[in-house]
Amino acid sequence: MNFLEERILREGRVLPGNVLKVDGFLNHQIDVALMDQMGAAFYRRFAGVGVTKVLTIEASGIAIACSAARCFGVPVVFAKKSKSSNVGADVYSAEVASFTHGNVNQVIVSKRFLSPGDRVLIVDDFLANGCALNGLITIAEAAGATVAGIGIAVEKGFQEGGALIRGRGYDVASLAIVDAMDASTGAITFRQQG
Amino acid sequence: MNFLEERILREGRVLPGNVLKVDGFLNHQIDVALMDQMGAAFYRRFAGVGVTKVLTIEASGIAIACSAARCFGVPVVFAKKSKSSNVGADVYSAEVASFTHGNVNQVIVSKRFLSPGDRVLIVDDFLANGCALNGLITIAEAAGATVAGIGIAVEKGFQEGGALIRGRGYDVASLAIVDAMDASTGAITFRQQG
Numbered sequence: 001m002n003f004l005e006e007r008i009l010r011e012g013r014v015l016p017g018n019v020l021k022v023d024g025f026l027n028h029q030i031d032v033a034l035m036d037q038m039g040a041a042f043y044r045r046f047a048g049v050g051v052t053k054v055l056t057i058e059a060s061g062i063a064i065a066c067s068a069a070r071c072f073g074v075p076v077v078f079a080k081k082s083k084s085s086n087v088g089a090d091v092y093s094a095e096v097a098s099f100t101h102g103n104v105n106q107v108i109v110s111k112r113f114l115s116p117g118d119r120v121l122i123v124d125d126f127l128a129n130g131c132a133l134n135g136l137i138t139i140a141e142a143a144g145a146t147v148a149g150i151g152i153a154v155e156k157g158f159q160e161g162g163a164l165i166r167g168r169g170y171d172v173a174s175l176a177i178v179d180a181m182d183a184s185t186g187a188i189t190f191r192q193q194g
Numbered sequence: 195m196n197f198l199e200e201r202i203l204r205e206g207r208v209l210p211g212n213v214l215k216v217d218g219f220l221n222h223q224i225d226v227a228l229m230d231q232m233g234a235a236f237y238r239r240f241a242g243v244g245v246t247k248v249l250t251i252e253a254s255g256i257a258i259a260c261s262a263a264r265c266f267g268v269p270v271v272f273a274k275k276s277k278s279s280n281v282g283a284d285v286y287s288a289e290v291a292s293f294t295h296g297n298v299n300q301v302i303v304s305k306r307f308l309s310p311g312d313r314v315l316i317v318d319d320f321l322a323n324g325c326a327l328n329g330l331i332t333i334a335e336a337a338g339a340t341v342a343g344i345g346i347a348v349e350k351g352f353q354e355g356g357a358l359i360r361g362r363g364y365d366v367a368s369l370a371i372v373d374a375m376d377a378s379t380g381a382i383t384f385r386q387q388g
Contacts, residue, residue: 023304023307024307025269028271028272028303028304028307029269029271029304029306030259030260030263030269030270030271030272031269032260032263032264032269032270035260036264058252058253059252059253059256059272059274062224062253062256062260063256063257063260063270066224066229066256066260066261067260069224069226070226070227070230075219075223075225075226076257077222077223077224078222078253080222080253083295101277109222110217110222112218112223113217113222113223
């Protein structure tokens with residue numbers, strides 16, 4: 001069991017509806033030392049792939065992305081959520097449905113910050129159905145950039161996003177993959193990873 | 195001239211309507227080394243005040259807050275913007291008007307993450323009219339916490355937020371205070387600070 005799985009077992013809370021609350025250390029209150037451990041783990045995993053930018057989406061991905069980018073010595077670019085579907089010609093955009101909030105956001109990145117030469121490490125806190133991640137992949141590839149790797153903190157392995165995106169050939173590293181949760185007992189089962 | 199003022203002069207863009215674009219290094223693309231310089235500057239400024247939490251607001255404050263919190267060895271808490279005015283009893287909330295987006299957000303922090311014993315360093319990327327900062331102060335004080343200091347990257351000194359909040363007795367440190375901007379020439383005038 002790695003450092004993130006241990007922390008989730010100790011402080012995560014399983015709520016009805018397959019909700020895993022990790023807001024005490026990951027996405028509301030942030031344990032910066034934990035972010036740095038995650039950043040270092042992504043660096044070890046993707047050190048050889050020539051990363052030039054770390055791409056994430058506001059807001060919860062930013063802290064992890066900064067810790068990773070520090071290791072790689074590259075900038076972070078974070079995609080912004082825009083209520084408006086009337087986005088300008090100066091941005092790459094993708095539609096991202098949020099099941100948490102029950103709406104659809106345009107997600108945008110300025111064309112000035114992604115280029116065909118970029119090798120992008122995409123980082124996010126959660127991977128479930130893959131909507132946000134698909135949006136980030138769409139944006140990176142619209143820029144002509146290469147998705148060099150994908151680093152996720154917590155993957156919900158019982159939802160289809162991870163399998164679909166790996167099936168398209170992307171190299172997805174999830175530090176913790178939750179294969180099952182039980183809100184009545186609080187039990188969390190992690191996938192064994194090599 | 196300090197490191198942030200130099201960077202703003204070199205890469206910031208002045209647009210009509212008193213807009214200062216710093217999205218190449220601060221709030222869309224992020225230069226993590228610059229965040230760390232800012233975090234270290236806030237640490238030097240507020241090292242003696244017993245900070246227990248760094249409080250910011252999503253999304254652009256998070257990177258700076260993480261760099262500062264690493265220096266202090268304390269967690270970050272970021273306030274979330276909520277479209278809903280129907281917030282639960284388990285959160286502290288404040289209304290924050292956004293002039294950029296022309297709307298009003300409820301800004302919320304879970305009651306689990308701020309306590310009467312906390313001495314809070316509030317951090318944000320911009321201070322202009324002070325709406326976001328006032329919301330964060332309201333939330334911290336609703337929790338019974340003490341606002342031990344306020345660290346801002348860029349203050350628009352020609353708007354009233356900084357003067358109003360200093361006038362209420364808060365210790366506000368802005369790394370760059372812009373006293374005037376001219377979109378026609380691109381000129382930026384910084385306030386001399388000791």
